Amino acid sequence: MKIESRIFEICTGFFFLAAIVYTVLSHEPVGIAALFLTAGLSLIIGTYFRFVSRRLEERPEDNPDAEVSDGAGDIGFFSPGSYWPIAVAGSTALFAIGLAFLYVWLMVIAMIVLLITIGGLVFEYHIRPADH
Template structure:
């Protein structure tokens, strides 16, 4: 997690420095505030990664002397045949179009579809405990 934390430290520094330079050169407050807020959001994520990096064991990505084989093994479970990501993307697209054209009725439908898609994705492999019939 230290690699990710450093990455966000660099982006935070870049956005804050860009905000200072932009604010001095342009004298335009909206862009300066946007760059400062972007740097603040990057700082939040970087702080989270610093917080987590202290509590998890060291990963091969954090060791500069690590070999490729040190990272071998199971990474996680990824569903190869799930259609829920497609439904989530489609419902997000419907919601974005409804928001762009400000069609409130379609936005409500799109948000309901997004919530249903997220629930389907989260609970796709959830099985209830052995229930007695």
């Protein structure tokens, strides 16, 4: 997590510098506020990663002398041919269309479909306990 915290700390410095330059060159308050708030949020994330990295043991990503094989191992299970993510994206798009045109009936239908598709995605590989 040290690498991630370093990335966010560099982004924080860039956002603060950009906010200062933007403040000097432009007197537009919304952009100034947005840049300073972006820097602040980046600082919060970087600080969180820094605190978390102290509690975790060192990962291969944090060791500059690590080899690629040090990070080898089981990453997780990824479904090779699932159609549920497409269904989730479609129902989310349907909800967004309903929200854009303020069709409450479409948003309700899309939310129901979205909950069904999320359930399908989550429980796609769920196996029932064996009957004993």
